[in-house]
Amino acid sequence: MSVKVVWPQGSMALLTQLEADSISLNSRGELYDLYRNCSLAVLNSGNLTDNSKELLENYQNFEINVVRNERGLKIELINPPESSIVDGEIVSMLQKHLFSVLRDIVLTNVAHKELLKLSSDKLSKSQGITNWIFLILRNAGALLADTQPNIAVCWGGHSISTEEYNYAYKVGKELGLRKIDICTGCGPGIMEAPMRGSIMGHIQQSAEYCRRIGLTEPSIIAAEPPNSMVSELVILPDIEKRLEAFVRLGHVLIVFPGGPGTAEELLFILGIKLLRENRHNPVPLILTGNDKSRPYFEALDSFLKSSLGDEISRYYQIIINDPKAVAIEVSKGLETVHEHRNLVHESYCFNWSLTIPEELQKPFEVNHENMSALDLHKDQEPWKLAAALRRAFSGIVTGNVKEYGIKMVAEKGPFTLHGDKEIIDNMDKLMRDFIAQGRILLSERKYKPCYRFEHDK
Numbered sequence: 001m002s003v004k005v006v007w008p009q010g011s012m013a014l015l016t017q018l019e020a021d022s023i024s025l026n027s028r029g030e031l032y033d034l035y036r037n038c039s040l041a042v043l044n045s046g047n048l049t050d051n052s053k054e055l056l057e058n059y060q061n062f063e064i065n066v067v068r069n070e071r072g073l074k075i076e077l078i079n080p081p082e083s084s085i086v087d088g089e090i091v092s093m094l095q096k097h098l099f100s101v102l103r104d105i106v107l108t109n110v111a112h113k114e115l116l117k118l119s120s121d122k123l124s125k126s127q128g129i130t131n132w133i134f135l136i137l138r139n140a141g142a143l144l145a146d147t148q149p150n151i152a153v154c155w156g157g158h159s160i161s162t163e164e165y166n167y168a169y170k171v172g173k174e175l176g177l178r179k180i181d182i183c184t185g186c187g188p189g190i191m192e193a194p195m196r197g198s199i200m201g202h203i204q205q206s207a208e209y210c211r212r213i214g215l216t217e218p219s220i221i222a223a224e225p226p227n228s229m230v231s232e233l234v235i236l237p238d239i240e241k242r243l244e245a246f247v248r249l250g251h252v253l254i255v256f257p258g259g260p261g262t263a264e265e266l267l268f269i270l271g272i273k274l275l276r277e278n279r280h281n282p283v284p285l286i287l288t289g290n291d292k293s294r295p296y297f298e299a300l301d302s303f304l305k306s307s308l309g310d311e312i313s314r315y316y317q318i319i320i321n322d323p324k325a326v327a328i329e330v331s332k333g334l335e336t337v338h339e340h341r342n343l344v345h346e347s348y349c350f351n352w353s354l355t356i357p358e359e360l361q362k363p364f365e366v367n368h369e370n371m372s373a374l375d376l377h378k379d380q381e382p383w384k385l386a387a388a389l390r391r392a393f394s395g396i397v398t399g400n401v402k403e404y405g406i407k408m409v410a411e412k413g414p415f416t417l418h419g420d421k422e423i424i425d426n427m428d429k430l431m432r433d434f435i436a437q438g439r440i441l442l443s444e445r446k447y448k449p450c451y452r453f454e455h456d457k
Helices: 017-022 032-043 052-058 092-119 125-139 162-177 193-204 218-223 239-249 260-273 291-308 310-315 323-344 368-372 382-401 403-412 421-436
Strands: 003-006 063-069 072-078 151-155 181-184 212-216 232-235 252-255 285-289 317-320 415-419 451-455
Touching (some): 017 063, 032 092, 151 162, 162 323, 193 212, 212 239, 218 239, 285 323, 291 310, 291 382, 317 323, 368 382, 368 415, 382 403, 415 421, 421 451
Parallel strands (some): 151 252, 181 212, 285 317
Antiparallel strands (some): 003 072, 063 072
16 A cells, blocks of 8 residues: 655645544545545546546545644545656645645535525525635635736647647647736646647746646546646536636637537537627637638537527637637737726626626536436527537536446436427537547547437427
């Protein structure tokens, strides 16, 4: 048995007895399994996988123990992955990420309990969720009050070609040359490439620091360990809060090629932009890739127009094979956001004024019944259809890579999605395009769908 010890620093070096017990191996507290699995994912940073079941099975003998002693707190890692150790010590960045896990798992639950009290009389449920996200980001040090808008959120897939990775790297480098910070979902592939490029751009400009923020959530981090470029790791409680954190924290959104998860992210922001209340709230949105990515964006653009109407294209722009043009548009977008925040006296570091309805905030419990009950019909407001489609793709992601989703599909068969013929046919075509382009899973050569489509009778 191999045991390594790390010592948390700062405020996380001290925990109450109740907090320590909740994540303790000895007491098997209510948060232990969550804490253990997220810590294991962090220790696998840089290792390529997108299958949480596979990751957990490979390290069944890994445990983590929290010990309170006279010096405060120490963490014992029992049988950690060998890749996390150099010359007998846990890699420094991984130690930092371990403290992030400790912080977010413990403080998230404390913050939630406090906000539940406020929500009952002072805040609406929606406001309570947004305030909760703010507290998590603030506790993580992700919110810098004295800094002008400067964060480009980069969305995209893990299953990409070398050419697409290199293109995203070049975009990141152009952003770095303009000293623009990067925020991604922190996994491999597209989530790594712009961070790596941004570092090089910042170095060439002799910039002192390049922020590389990774936002994840427990079931995603278990399937996609953080890439080795992440410098600031934040774990949100669930996928909906993670998505909201992206659009509240970031200032410009860039979408690179991806799969169902990227479609989910894109539909989330389009659902927000379609709301009448947000028509004057700028959230610049750029879709970009290299020449070989053109079929991907053509398929995505066609799906969005067919499902949500041709006018949806005015909410985003597509730039093919021009990293410099992307960076220039991002810079323009940051200027627009800066001017708007000054005009309405909005915070530079957190977009409070953006309206996000509960349909996009409320966690969607993925199961066969809920997937079948999704309202995939055109006779509703476009933003509501976008929200329903977002949940559909979220369910597909769950069935593909999340441990409980994989188990659910194995036991009960594929999820069934049904609705208007046009909507269902659009989804079917898009997923077929994703499969043909190899954009679904890293761990399987031949993809077996976790879903089936049916037209309403």
